[in-house]
Amino acid sequence: MTSLAVPVSRAAETLNAIRDGLRTHALLYSFALFVLTAAVLESQVLGIPLDLQMVMIFSGPVLLVLLVMMIIGLAKETVRLARTGHQGSLALALGAKLRDDYFTPTRISNGLHAVIFMTVYMVGYTFIKRAIPLAVPFQWDVTFMEWDKALHFGTHPFQWLSPLLDHAWITLLLNVNYNAWFFVMFTLWFWQGFAKHDTELRQRFLLGFTLTWFLGTCVLGTLLSSVGPCFYGKLIAGPDPYVPLMSWLDTANTHYPIWSLNVMDELWRNYETGTGVVNGISAMPSMHVGTSVLFALLGFASGHRWIGWLLTGFASLIFIGSIHLAWHYAIDGYAGAAVAFFGWWAAGKLVKWDRSLRGV
Structure with missing residues (x-):
């Protein structure tokens, strides 16, 4: 397999995992859309606009915390490698950690769907709470x-x-x-x-x-x-x-x-x-x-x-x-x-x- 074929194959595998994840997370998406629909209907009844700022308020911190947790995870992996007497390249070892753990197709799919579902839910939830x-x-x-x-x-x-x-x-x-x-x-x-x-x-x-x-x-x-x-x-x-x-x-x-x-x-x-x-x-x-x-x-x-x-x-x-x-x-x-x-x-x-x- 050529060096170009490897990332192409990995990308295809990730896209397939994301596609399959739509069905896996259908129950969660259905509930999030139900809450969002309830918020839209309430906004019409009360005559106040739906506030969409929660898309950034929720998604921004989530991505930031994700980055911080990945850095912490790589730091822990560095300590583990040092304690076990790892002799190879640290950069290659951490790259393998990213590839085989943090950026596996299933983890990317699960994380992406979790963020999207939760963001949709939060838009509806926060409006209903503020409208109490x-x-x-x-x-x-x-x-x-x-x-x-x-x-x-x-x-x-x-x-x-x-x-x-x-x-x-x-x-x-x-x-x-x-x-x-x-x-x-x-x-x-x-x-x-x-x-x-x-x-x-x-x-x-x-x-x-x-x-x-x-x-x-x-x-x-x-x-x-x-x-x-x-x-x-x-x-x-x-x-x-x-x-x-x-x-x-x-x-x-x-x-x-x-x-x-x-x-x-x-x-x-x-x-x-x-x-x-x-x-x-x-x-x-x-x-x-x-x-x-x-x-x-x-x-x-x-x-x-x-x-x-x-x-x-x-x-x-x-x-x-x-x-x-x-x-x-x-x-x-x-x-x-x-x-x-x-x-x-x-x-x-x-x-x-x-x-x-x-x-x-």
Whole structure:
């Protein structure tokens, strides 16, 4: 085979893998198009344009993170080669790693379809989330506050936690962990989205991830529209039971930067003005908690129980942080976890059905 025939053959193999991937990912594409269609219909009903900026907001960071992860992977491979006493050319060895691992036809196909499907989904999802107060004005916060207090024996959950957590360094660590959710989310999404082989677990996670977000935010978040403890006093007239909590966060912020406060300010400002990229307020159910529970389910299903337990601990800290940082009522977290379990179960059923249709 000539030197020219090799890349031509590889390109043809990659194109065939991408073509075959259309059927492999048909279930995911169908769901993404369903969410996008729902967003288009809602935009027509509400009389506001569909915002397409999420195409770049999502795709840009995804490609950047992909590049960073590849660089990290090549660095790890370099260390591995050094430890094993590799005697050949490092450049050729890393080139083989790229060719035989990162740029295999199946991985390129899986990654491409995962990005396209997720981008289409995000355009629909983010519009529906931002449109929540227009579709159903925020009206559940007093009810959720009362339910939260009643369920926890007449005491607000943050009051149970305050004696243990009202130390500036603990608040900082919980805030760091809460922000680490983005890193964990992207890492797990890349792990499955850019997997070398398409598996039932991969499909289940990608569908379960988006299904959980859709059910939790677009459906329940709209029907049960609420802003959460941090915005309670801005929305509800009369006594604000969360003043002590917000006062503590302000105090902690004088010792260490509590980034949640800046995000809250930007979110509320964008809500009032109807502008800004960081937009869309939805407290019930908590998708930080819901998706973190989903991550733990993925960990256990992957066969690596240590990953499952590690992510279970992470989800527990996210739940505690969601209360202590005033983002959510405790019942938001309970509801988010329930949605995650349902989303994981439903995705499993749908993926099995789809794979049986394809004879997999």
